Amino acid sequence: MTTKEKIKLLADEYADRLKLAIDGRVTEMLADDVSHYLIYRVLGVAEKEGRLIDVYQNKGRFLYKYAGSFLEAATKLCFKEAFPDSASLRVPNTRGQRPRTFEIDCLVGNEALEIKWKDATTDGDHITKEHTRIQVISDAGHKPIRIMFYYPHRAQAIRIQETLETLYEGIGGEYYYGEAAWEYVLKKTKIDLKSTLEEIATSRIPRQAQ
Template sequence: MPIEQAIRDLALDYSTRLLAAIDQRTSDMLADDVSHYLIYRVLGISHIEGQQIDLYQNKGRFLYKYAGSFLEQATKKCFEYAFPESGSIRIPNTRGQRPKTFEIDCLVGNDALEIKWKDATTDGDHITKEHTRIQVIADAGYIPIRVMFYYPNRQQAMRIQQTLETLYQGIGGHYHYGEGAWAYVLEKAGVDLKAILERIANERVPQQASI
């Protein structure tokens, strides 16, 4: 199956499941206890606006989850298309007892890819955990490579990513983000993933001018 068709099928599957999840949650919320809207009103938020905020907060959680999972799976498909022997594996933790294993999202030869659509974490513990993970990957004889498509906007989250980039480079790995991530997929797998996604997006929801 051509890679573009495989990604189109994946997009349709994720879209269908996302809309079904949103519809179910919207229906469930009709029976929710909304007595907490009293506090919303104390803070100047009307009942109707409170409903809209709660609804979109729930929709946002689903959207973020499905968007991230879709892009990560689509990226894996690109590498699996170019390198049929590639795929996810788990390796034992040689640097501690917890967790017992670490997952490599996609192992391509000796390249151990960590695929992220975006990472907005501001948790300092994230650095320690990621440092341990890439050390374990290096112990196993692999090259840790982070591929992250969307860089965070907030300063604290950006600082976390800058530290992670330094950690990757210090252990002999690589860190690709933003346009560099798209370029890495194109160069390594020979698939212009961004162009494929832009075609699908424009067919489903045409680009609108910014306000």
């Protein structure tokens, strides 16, 4: 089986799991208490629109979860194809008591990859935790590398990412986002993940049908 076929199979698996999760939750919602629609109406939102908002809010939660998990899994698959010994790994927290361990998404030689599809967080605590994580990884003799495919749009979230980029560079690590993230995967694995995903996306939903 080719790498493209493996990625397609992975996409099929995640698409099926997403559909099952969404269908199950939408069915559950038919029995939900909707008395809170009173407040929607007070705020000028009709019951029909309120129901759609609730449904799509739930669909969105599942979509974000599965989109991130799929892209991480597909990226790890590319590295596994190029570097059979690569794998996820947990390292003990040498800088504190919580959490007890930190996970490396994909360890390739001494390069510890953190794979994110996107990160819209605006929480300052996120910086502290990530700083501790990359220090622990560096202490373990690995080089922290962050790959994030989609950069946030909000000003506060962008400032968080800029700080993280500085932290990575300061500890001797690397940070790639947007097109640079796709190019990093291509350069390292010789697998054009983005083009493969575009082919799969077009086969499912042609652009003219969007």
